[in-house]
Amino acid sequence: MDEEKKNNEAEGRKLMENALKSVHEVKVGDVVTGEVLAIDEEKQLVVGIENTGVEGVVPFKELTADRNADINDLAKVGDKLQLVVLSTIGKDKENGSYLLSKRRLEERKIWDQIEEEYKAGHTVKGKVTNNVKGGLVVDVDGVRGFIPASMVEDRYVEDLSQYKGQELELAVVEIEPSENRLILSHRAVVAKEKEAEKKALYEKLQPGDIVEGKVARLTNFGAFVDLGGTDGLVHVSEISYDHVDKPSDVLKTGQEVKVKVLNVDPDRDRISLSIKATLPQPWDNIEEKAPVGAILEGKVKRLVTFGAFVEVFPGVEGLVHISQISHEHIASPGEVLQEGQDIKVKVLSVDPQQHRLALSIKALTENPHAGEEEEEGRSEGGNRSYRRSSERSGGRSERQPRRNDRGGNRGGSSFQSRPAANRGGSSNAKVSAPGEEEEDTGFSLGDLIGGALDQFKSDKQDDDSQDDNK
Template sequence: MSESENKDLLEALNSVKPVKIGDVVKGEVLALDDSKQVIVGIEGTGVEGVVPARELSIKAEELEEQVKVGDVIDLVVISKIGSDKEGGSFLLSQRRLEARKVWDEIEQKFEAGENITAPVTQVVKGGLVVDAGVRGFIPASMVSDHFVEDLSQFKGQTLELKIVEIEPSENRLILSHKEVAHAEREAKRQEIMSDLAAGDVLEGKVARLTNFGAFVDLGGVDGLVHVSEISYERVGKPSDVLKVGQDVKVKVLSVDPERDRISLSIKQTLPQPWDNINEKVAEGDIVEGTVKRLTSFGAFVEVFPGVEGLVHISQISHKHIATPNEVLTSGESVKAKVLNVDGENHRLALSIKALQEKPAADSKETSHKPSKNTSNDFPDEETGFTLGDIIGQDLKK
C-alpha cells in the first residue's frame, strides 16, 4: 500500500465517529423489512441501525407512504444490538427524539414561567390526562378554582396550563389549570361587574343554596338572591323552591364593586301580586286565605300569593272582642267575604263575621243603630277600614 493510500485509509478511519447511547444521529433509510422495521445507515459511523415501527413518529400502516429508501431522518440511539466488536447494529428511535425536543421546550417554558396549552385526552381516577406532545397529568384538585364533581366535561377541551412539576427522565409532567381558571374567572367577573346596573334583567343559573338565599351565576360572577326576594309567597328555605343548576331570570337590585356584591331578585321579574286584582276578585266574593299577621286593629289574611286583605277587628266576630288573637291565630285558614277591592292602593277589605249567623239578641240591638259610623275613630261597616287605619298604613309605606 502506498503512502498516499495509507494516509487516505487513516483519515477515513479517523473520520468514523463512535456511536454512544443517547447520541442524536442522522440515519439514511436503506430498507424497510417485512416486520415494519426501518434499516438505516448511521451517517459518519459506518454502522447500521434499526428503527422499530413503535419507535417511529408515524403509524405503522403509513410507513410505506411516509418513508422511502434514501430518506434521511433524525434519530436518537437507544441501545446496542448484539456485541459485535466492529460496531454492529444499534436500536434507534425517532419518536423519543421528538419527545426529547418537546421536553426541552417544556423545560424552557417552565424556567421562563410560561404556560402551555394541551387538549384533554382522558379522564382517569384522580384527574385528567393531556397531550402536550408528551403525556401530562392534571390532578383533580388542580383542574379548577372550585370543586368539580364531574370531570368528564373537560374531555376534548384544550386548556391553558401552568407547569407545576417536570421530570423528563421519569416522563413526569404535572400541570395545573386552577390558577388559569381563577385568573379567567376574575377577568370575567371584572367585565361583568363593570357592565351591570341596577334594574337590569338577566338570565342566570342557581350555583348554590344557603339558608338565607340563593347564589346565582351570571356567567362568571355570582349574585345573591335573598330568601325574601325569591317569591311573593313566603319561602321557608330556598331549597324548597329552587334547585342547583336551575335556570332563573333575575333583576339586579344593586351592584357594589368595592364589596364585590351583587344583590338580585327573582320575584321582581314575576307578575306583581296586585296586578289585575279586580279581575281575580270582586266585592261580595267569598275567599279563603291564611292569617298572616295579627295587629291591635285586625288581622291580615293572604288570599292570593303576595295579596293580603284586612279583616278589621269589627269584622272578625259579632261578639265584642278586645284583640283579634282572642279568636284568630297566625297560620289559621279562614273564609271571608270581600267588602271592598282597591287595586290601585293595594287594599282589600274582608269580613269574617259576614259569613257568620248574627245572634238574635244582637239583631234587636243593632236595628236601632245607624248603618255607618260618623266618627273617624270607628271602622266603616262596608270596608272594614277606619281613617286611622288608612293613614297609618300610608305612614308605614
C-alpha cells in the same frame, strides 16, 4: 508505469484517510441522521447511521406512540430520519449496533418547548387521554402530563371522566424532563379567566339591570347565581313574593334564572340580586283578581289588636277588621283566629294605588241575632220619639245612654265603649298593643273602626231630622 502506480496508491491512501476522518464515533444521547435501509418482519426500521459506517434499529414503539398506526405510513426505504441514540446493541445482533428512537427525539424537542413556555409564564394545550385515581392524564404534543384532581377546577369535581377527550388550556406547575415529570393545572387557567371576567362584569353591571344567570349553589339563606364571571346572591326573601322556607324548595343547581341587580359592591366583592323583582307585581290587575264582592281563599298571616291580615294571593294581604271577623263581640282576633289558618273571605273594597284590600269573614256567615236587632231597632225608634216629645213639652231630662240586651252601647256610644286598641286612627293609623312596636297599617280611620262611625252618623242624622221638624 511504476510512477503511475505509485501515484494511484498515494491517492487511494488519501481517500482512505479522508473516509476515516469522516467517520464519527456514536455515543448514547447523540442526535444522528439515519437512512431507512429496510423494514423487517418485526415492524422495525433498519437504518444506516450517516457518517458512521454502522447501522441501527428503530422499534415500532420508538417510532410512534400510536399503537394502531401503520408503519408503512410512517416511513419508507430511502427516507432520512432524525433519531436519538438510546443504547448500544450486542454485536451478535444482526440488524445493527445501536437502538435508536424518533419518538424520544420529538419528545425532547417538545420538552424544551414546554420548558420555554413555562419560563415565559405561558400556558400549553393538552388533550385528556384518561382519568385515573387522583387526576387526569393528558397528552401535550406527545409528552405525557398529569393534572391532579385538586387542580382540575376551582371547585370540587365528582366525576372526572367527563373530561376524557377534551382539549384543555393548562398552566405548567412543575417540569422535570429527565424524569419525564410534567405537572399541569387547569384550575389556575380558570381562576385567571374568571378574574378577568369578574373585573369586566363589575365595570358594566349597574343596579336595576336585568340579566340572566345560572344557579351555582344553594344555601339556607339564599342562592348564588353565576353571572358569567362571578356569583351574585339572591337572598331567600328575594326569591319569590310567596314565603320560601328553603331555596332548594323552589330552585335547583344549574337552573337558568332571570335576576334584577339590586346592588353592586366591588370593594366587598358582593352583588345582590332579586328573582322576584323580575316577576309580575302582586298588586297588578288586583281589581280583576279580587273585585268587590268576590269570595277568596286566604291564609291568616298576622294577628294584630285591630284585626287580621290575610294573604289572598302571593304578596297580597288584606285586612279583616276586628268588626268583620264575627257577628259576636270579640275582644281580640286571637279568640277565633290563628296565624297560618286557612279561611274564606269576602272583598269589601279595593284600592290598587294604596295597596289596600278590605276583607270580611262575617259577611260569609249568617247573623244569628238578625231578628233581635230588628226588634231592638223598632223599640229604640219608639224611645227616641218619646224622649223628643218630652223635651218639646218642656221637660229638662237629658238623653240617657241606650243599651242593648248584650250590654253594648249602640250608635255613637258603641264607638266609645270599644277598647282603645280597636279604634282607628288617622289615614296612616298606628295601633299597637302594650309592649309591641307600632305598625303602619296603611288603613284609614273608617277602615279600622268598621261600621261604628257610619252607625253614629246615621243616628245623628235621625236626631237632626227630628229637631228640624219641631
